[in-house]
Amino acid sequence: MRRLTAGLAVLAGLAAWPWLGARTAPAAGEPAARDTGRGTNILIVGIDSRAGLSAAEKRRLHVGGEGCDCTDVMMLVHLSEDRRRASVVSIPRDSYVEYAAPEGTTGAGPRGKINGAFKLGRGPLAVRTVEQATGLSVDHYLETDFTGFERAVDDLGGATVCTDKPLKDRKSGLDISTGTHHLDGNRALGYARARHLDPPGDLGRVRRQQRMLAGMLEALTVRGALADPVKAADTAHRLLRSVRTDDRTGLNDLIGIGWTLGRLPADRMEFATVPISHFDHRVPGVGSTLLWHESRSRALWDALRADRPITGDTRILPVPETRAETDPARIEVRADDARVATALRSSGFAVTDTSASAPAQRPAGPPVITFPEGREADAATLAAALPGARLRSEIRPDAVLDVAVGSDPVVVKTVTYDRNLAEGAPVTADRFRCPGHPAPAGD
Structure with a gap:
């Protein structure tokens, strides 16, 4: 009886959501997007902070040294207005951008790596900086740290990853052999943080993060953890034990997001990384940074604002006549x-x-x-x-x-x-499946 009552309460809450109802596509000749864009945008960040961690916890998590108190992971998730597609765009931590001005002030903010916005103004400034850099409005914000990430992965049943070569990074603690592995939260953290692999750097790292997220979502779908609002509510409750949200994001929002993702086939879930033009742009006092490719990144944000797919869009990633897989x-x-x-x-x-x-x-x-x-x-x-x-x-x-x-x-x-093509091209989640892992029924 208690479960039925809870289920009815959840359904009553969801019924009030305009974004879960049926939406009609714009008629021919109408603008593809309003000024505020269409669909829903969610910013997910992971924080690099050692605050409150004991020496033993740092050793266990392989996070020795000084934390930057900045965002280590940043993903912008766009749910289409008809709830039939999700696009996940990774924003590399070293992206060189102009920060949004502090709240209550006017004028331009300083320039720096996008991960530094959090240190200057916590989540609100990180959100406003992403909005300023992309031209998109962020509707919901989710944040976790090292221990929160570990707990979230464990609470959600672990993460399955695969690799065609051994991966070992002493600094992150990653050490896995060729093949498919089911990782607990601790090992998943090492996988998500590893940067000292071949090729080195952030693009390969964020692609691995995308693969892991796609695999976890598929596993939750297979287990039925997002199959209906009641089950999605249980999953959301688990997530809230390790994830912080902004004041615009409540339990019902997380349930709706999870329920939407749980109903999407893999070929309707897209992953990409912001296109880069310079991979080692040196800035005095800042160091090595990444510059976004001006026209391609603009095409990416325009596509999301217009609620269009990002896969197959040659404005985001032109297809070369003869493609080289490696450098x-x-x-x-x-x-x-x-x-x-x-x-x-x-x-x-x-x-x-x-x-x-x-x-x-x-x-x-x-x-x-x-x-x-x-x-x-x-x-x-x-x-x-x-x-x-x-x-x-x-x-x-x-x-x-x-x-x-x-x-x-x-x-x-x-x-x-093109490193963007090799390491961050827009692809659908079915491209990330590990060998021997069949598609879920109905996919």
């Missing part, structure tokens, strides 16, 4: 033909010309790319530049890829490597 500048190549060596070097590969030792009689057929086992992705990038080349792996200690030119004419194509 050619990090790929060492030996080519036994001078013309091919010069052309590959022009495309950005680190090339050594070995034509002086090439055989006088070329073997029949196309070029052969020989590569060390484990360098399949780099081999694919090199093969994109040499269409028709044959690939051959072998066990050897060095990391150099060899190109042996045959008797067939060789065409060398210019490849385009």
